[in-house]
């Protein structure tokens with residue numbers, strides 16, 4: 001189990017007083033949640049094995065609300081955790097008992113759309129899908145598409161630098177932003193970036209993106225929106241082995257074809273997703289690629305023909321083109337519901353998120369299998385194959401005594417493999433609490449001290465989401481070194 | 487003084503390895519002036535006299551895996567050498583960096599990759615394919631305390647810890663001395679083609695760039711050259727260039743569609759579109775990204791970053807405000823970048839009130855070449871500087887007079 005710092009007793013003792021003060025700072029007293037089930041909703045995020053009921057939850061409606069709340073918390077030494085929709089798989093939004101959760105859910109408006117300059121200004125609590133929805137009728141979209149896009153917020157995406165299946169062509173969150181409005185922990189409001197790309201001075205936009213809500217609270221985001229391609233179509237290619245599928249990906253990219261997405265599933269993932277979504281996945285294949293190309297029909301067909309020709313070199317068991325919009329939708333539904341599908345075949349699963357050099361795929365998959373066997377867990381693998389971002393899903397039962405510790409140990413072993421072959425511990429889900437200690441697999445203390453000095457520039461009192469990212473052994477959030485089980 | 491002579495000057499520290507670099511910075515007792523090839527030495531605020539340190543010797547391509555779209559190299563690797571190596575493997579840098587050496591009176595081909603990253607220099611594809619910040623996967627550097635630091639890695643997706651790659655990009659060597667960079671590469675496409683559009687007035691030209699950017703036909707670059715700038719590239723009239731690339735059938739299709747779209751959007755019979763294949767257009771794009779249409783001896787050269795929708799208005803107002811200054815302008819990045827050169831100097835205060843977006847002086851004698859920041863921004867930037875370089879050793883005053 002992952003420990004958390006012991007809550008500050010003096011803050012816990014002032015609970016009622018703090019709640020009253022916060023309520024007074026919000027226009028509508030109902031925007032402060034102080035007890036009961038409504039409060040308990042905020043005790044966890046997508047890493048649901050960990051729970052901590054926060055001191056209170058404030059639901060601001062404006063940047064000014066956020067500034068007032070942060071200013072108060074700053075002056076009173078109260079910790080704050082910003083939260084979008086709580087879908088973080090790394091425990092990024094896990095509160096502590098002595099912290100106020102600042103939930104952005106009421107700041108969900110699209111403020112301005114500017115097609116000529118290909119950008120939109122949105123409040124940070126808007127969901128990812130609603131940005132695309134707002135511009136869909138004019139044939140635009142917001143490119144990064146995490147599988148959680150129906151629920152997760154742009155704020156969470158910025159904090160985690162989230163990716164998605166279509167990032168091979170369009171890049172991740174950080175490549176699709178132009179500006180931010182941020183409130184610092186001391187209540188001051190900072191605007192970063194603009195329609196002009198690459199302002200002078202240090203790239204604070206790039207620094208904030210992926211900083212896991214530790215440097216400031218994002219209230220508005222200026223996103224790049226893109227014209228939608230005329231059409232897009234996925235195809236399914238089944239292979240007799242994982243090696244063959246991996247080699248096929250390498251040749252597609254090696255030939256200079258960069259599809260918008262290349263997703264890989266191994267046999268356990270194929271079976272689970274097919275049972276769940278009935279997407280027509282080839283259940284006789286050992287590995288499956290979903291390859292999506294886009295453009296006009298003519299362009300789609302030209303690319304598909306090239307890809308089929310290449311796939312032909314790798315003895316595919318099946319090649320299936322989506323023949324209708326419904327089939328295309330079903331293919332993606334299968335992939336995007338992969339996590340839900342795991343829920344059907346196992347009580348719990350732990351989703352890992354390492355990235356590896358794509359050429360190492362066969363080696364890494366066989367080592368992951370060994371890890372699973374050593375610990376006695378079944379592991380299904382889903383992989384953004386074009387960019388090397390691997391999601392091993394370790395199936396376990398949280399209610400079985402001791403399993404949680406074993407599954408975490410297995411997860412850490414998998415991350416070690418990823419780092420050993422030249423990859424990293426997280427490609428898109430973030431470090432949160434989950435991979436805090438695994439940071440030492442990639443970085444030494446000098447590297448991490450450099451990062452922590454940056455945090456201090458923005459939050460010298462270390463009040464904002466401090467128990468994350470940096471191992472507790474060196475993390476100022478854990479000054480006393482006394483820890484509790486979260 | 488020529489570049490060669492510069493490099494032979496006595497007393498320049500020239501580490502040949504990351505360890506040597508670290509030791510040299512750690513041993514420094516005063517300010518260091520960090521350079522790659524020194525090709526952009528002129529683009530700066532005034533500097534204190536300081537010990538020069540050049541990473542030009544640390545030139546190596548450590549690996550390049552086309553199927554993984556990644557290259558790792560030493561900071562002193564010449565951009566030209568890197569591009570040759572990538573092209574041999576069928577790849578390129580997607581952000582197509584310019585070599586601005588000649589703009590500063592230096593020979594071509596001297597720019598180093600660390601210089602490109604430190605100055606965050608993107609070519610014409612910036613608005614559609616990103617800049618160095620978007621393609622830098624990993625860095626190793628030595629901070630001002632002489633500590634070796636790493637961030638990122640060699641894989642495409644990585645959110646392990648804060649993204650220091652972004653801070654290093656565009657920091658002009660003020661936060662750390664790069665000892666290694668890892669970049670994402672992009673495959674060269676089967677076919678590249680440029681639409682060369684003429685017969686339009688200036689507002690229509692810029693509207694054409696926006697129409698292309700708003701279309702599903704995926705331009706990778708779009709620029710507009712008024713008649714005088716176009717003349718230096720051999721055109722006898724103002725032109726816009728819009729580049730597309732991909733598989734041949736797709737390029738054929740999109741060039742037809744884009745042409746049709748421009749005819750509808752601009753609704754003028756004067757519009758004429760010529761198609762240039764790569765052989766004809768490569769030199770043009772090379773010139774556009776390197777600011778060649780304005781190379782000469784301008785008293786000042788400004789890089790302005792307006793909204794694309796305001797570029798036409800900006801160019802018109804620049805002409806009227808500075809009618810007597812011997813002005814030359816053109817637009818790149820689909821209208822998000824306007825280059826402004828003048829025979830008589832223009833200073834920052836004189837740009838007041840114009841929709842310039844971010845204005846940086848590339849050549850000239852304005853004491854503050856980079857766009858001023860808000861008070862809060864300045865405070866935070868100074869804090870970041872201290873977090874990397876508490877004694878102010880690295881390139882003091884290169885970025886701002888404040889540190």
Ligand SMILES: Cc1cc2nc3c(=O)[nH]c(=O)nc-3n(C[C@H](O)[C@H](O)[C@H](O)COP(=O)(O)OP(=O)(O)OC[C@H]3O[C@@H](n4cnc5c(N)ncnc54)[C@H](O)[C@@H]3O)c2cc1C
Pocket residue numbers: 045046081082083084085086087088089092093104124145146147148151152153154155156157158159160161162163164165212213214216217218219339340428429430465
């Ligand atoms: C089923 C499922 C599928 C997923 N698929 C993907 C995927 O394909 N790709 C991917 O990248 N991720 C994926 N995720 C992970 C998760 O959805 C992303 O990390 C997402 O960006 C989190 O958004 P959120 O709004 O839920 O943020 P939260 O979980 O609420 O918070 C995440 C982090 O953001 C910080 N934060 C929230 N709001 C702010 C703010 N206003 N200012 C500053 N910091 C803030 C929090 O403090 C926390 O550290 C998936 C999760 C689930 C449950």
